[in-house]
Amino acid sequence: MRVDVLVILLAMCIPFVAIKSMDLATYLYWTVVSALYLIYVALKRW
């Protein structure tokens, strides 16, 4: 398995174990991680 695949999958799982705050932290985290992954694919992966 490619390292970038493993990294993004683990990063997407982090809210299940590490974010329990009563605000939009989980929401913003998932949005930012997905956006960063898209930018990575656009610039580096292809």
Add this chain to the structure above:
Amino acid sequence: MLIYALVLYLLIGTFIAVYAMRKVKSEEDYYIGGRKLSGVVSALTYAATTYSAFMMIGLVGLSYVSGVGALGFELFYLVGTIMLLSYYAPKIWRLGREKGLVTPGDLLAMRYGNKSSKVLAILVAIALIPYTSLQVISISLLLSKEIGFETGIILSAIIIALWAFLGGMRSVAWTDAVFGVFMLLMAITAVAFATALLPSYEFSRLGELLYVPNSFWRYEVFVSYTLPWFFFALTNPQVVQRIFIPKDETSLKRMVILFGFFGLLYTVLVTFLGLQLRLLTEFGVFPKIADRDLVTPKFLELMPKEFNVAIAISIFAAAITTANSIVLTLASMFSRDVIKTRSVVTGRVFVVAITIAIALFAIQRPAYIVDLAVMSSTILLCQLPLIFGIFHWKMGADFSATATLFAGFTTAVALYYTKATLGIPIGVWVIAISFATFFVVSMIEKRFKLERS
């Protein structure tokens, strides 16, 4: 006002379809736009095909009842899709060019043999016709107060068939592009309207809805929702076929990246709307809704008539853009893979026949239609070993491919009805059984062939 808006929608789409029809000269033109579509149009048709009425109705409601986990579920799908497309799409696109592939069945036939593509077409029809009927039912219910339920179904069916019939992929892709942008604008409008209603941004009132796991998004629930969608880009034929349409590799890359950003923005907007509506409920501005599919219709009642109509049309358009893409893909698979013709006329006949089947399902609403629609993505997971096999393994031929499809399909249906899953999501079972069948039967098939030779 809704009637006028529907007429305007129908006229715009039909004008585009008639214009597209002039460019249909061959079977490739009809089914995959002659492999000449730009990256932007390809991206918008990929997005509009993927994002159905589920987004503005189902996902808003899911966010409302379950919280941020709905965003996680949908973004896992998006990340998985981009991951799979960035690796497999260039390979599939090049194979399409080199071998003249037009349907997802062609991919299997090229590698495993013709029987597998025929079986695939039948499985896809079993999975996607009820799913498409459910789309038609949901938008007809949305419009039922204004035009009646059955009229809604007939109108939907006419639009689905007409645009696909006239111009094929170009017509579907161009209308998808126009209405895809419209869907996005209306999602922004809905969020802006909900924002204006919010007394404050005290999101802490949402409690456990702000994190995962919670009482809804337990680990196994999250996996069972996410897994079938994670592989959507490789298992759902209407999106696989779209890999063939960009005119060059740069356009293919543009398709994938633009789709990704469209998907991210649309998903964030739609799930945020669900959270906003739940917060409005906590503030007593919006009624508490038990049935999550009624959250968006109730919200539309709060809006001024013009916005209400525009958003209703965008939901209608979302369902139509998904439905006509599925119908065209199914028509291409039945025409090319099952009865082996290379005629555009046959494809058009199938477009009409499949749309009639969808409308009949939608009008009769048999009890099992919801079951099949829910199962659709899980059923389609049975193709996964065959698609991976094309690029990674040399084993497998017609018998093993057919056995794999059959085993995966049977597993999905049997477990759905018996519930004997041992707490493991059905998608995991389907993947495990399909892969096991593929490897075991491939080895047996190879040994049998060796002995015979």
